[in-house]
Amino acid sequence: MSLYVTELRRLGKRRFTRYMALIGLLVLLAVVVGTFFTNKQIGPEQRAAAERQAQSQYEEQVRYAERERNECERAEAAGETNPGRFPDDCSVITPPPRDAFQAQWYLPSTFDFRNNFGETLITYAAILGLIAFVVGASFVGAEWSTGGMMNLLLWRPKRLNVLLTKLAALLTGVVTVTVLGLLAWTAAFWAVGSLRGSTEKMTSGVWQSFALTSLRGFALVVVAAVIGFALASLGRHTAFALGGVLAVGVVGQFGLGVVLALADVRFPEAWLIPTYGLAWVGKEVKLENYDACNFSTSGDCQPDILTITWQHSSVLLVTGLVLALGAALWSMRSRDIA
Structure with a gap:
C-alpha cells in the first residue's frame, strides 16, 4: 500500500478529525436552522x-x-x-x-438568496478555515509528539517526501469535505430562500459572483490547513500551532488594536489580520475614519475611506503560506529527527 493511501486512511480514522468534522457540521447546521426560523416568506x-x-x-x-x-x-x-x-x-x-x-x-425578516447568500459564504469559509487549521495542525503534530514520525522515517528515510505526502493526504481530505460541504450549504440556503424568502432574479452573473466568492473561500480554507500543518511540523507539536495562533490572534491583535487606538491611527483595522480575511472572501472591505470630515457641497461630513481589496489580502495569504511552509520544509530537511 502506498504512503499516500496510508496517510489518507489515517486522516479519516483519527477520532480528533471526526470530532472536529462533527463539531463543524453542528455549527453549520445551527446557522442554517437559525436562519430558517428567523426569516419568513413575504406574501x-x-x-x-x-x-x-x-x-x-x-x-x-x-x-x-x-x-x-x-x-x-x-x-x-x-x-x-x-x-x-x-x-x-x-x-x-x-x-x-x-x-x-x-x-x-x-415587514418580517426574509431571506433573499440573491442579496444574502454571499454573506453566508463568509461564515462558511471562516468556520471551515478554523476547523481545517486545527485538523491540519493535529494531523502532523500528533505524529511528532507520539514518536510516530520518527518510526515512519526509519522505513521511509526521505524526509521531505514523507512530509509532503502527509500534506497531500491532508489537502485531499480538506478539499473533499470543503467542496461537498459547499454544495450542501448552497442547497440548504436555496431551500431557506424558497421556503422563507425569495430566490428570484438569479441571473448567470449572480451565480458567477457566488462562484468566485466560493473559490476565494475555498482557497482560504486550504491555506489555513497548510499553515496549521506547517506550524505544527515546525514546532513538532500541535500546541505550537495553536499557541502561536492564540498569541497572534488574541494577544497580538487585541493588544495591537488597543495600541493603535491609543495612538489615534487613522485606520487601525487595516493593521488587523481578520480585516484581510473578510476582504479576501467578501472581495473588499471599506474602512471609514469619521474623525476626519471632508465637507461636501451640501455641507455633509464625508469620512475618509480606505478600501482593502482581495488583491491586498492575497499578498498577505501568499506571504504567510510561503513563510510557514518554507520554514517547515527547511526544518524537516536540516534538523535531526531524534
Missing part, C-alpha cells in the same frame, strides 16, 4: 399586516401631536411657561407626514 398577508402597522403608527403619532398641541395651548392660555417642553408657537406642533411611515419597515 400579500404580510404586506397587508405591515401596511396596517404603518398606518397604526401614523395614527398614534397624530394623536400624540394633537395632545401635545392641546397641552401647549392650555399652558399658553393659563400663562404657564415651559420652554423645555413646548415651543413659542403651538401651531408648529404637527404630526409627521404619512409617507414617513413606510410599510416595508414593518
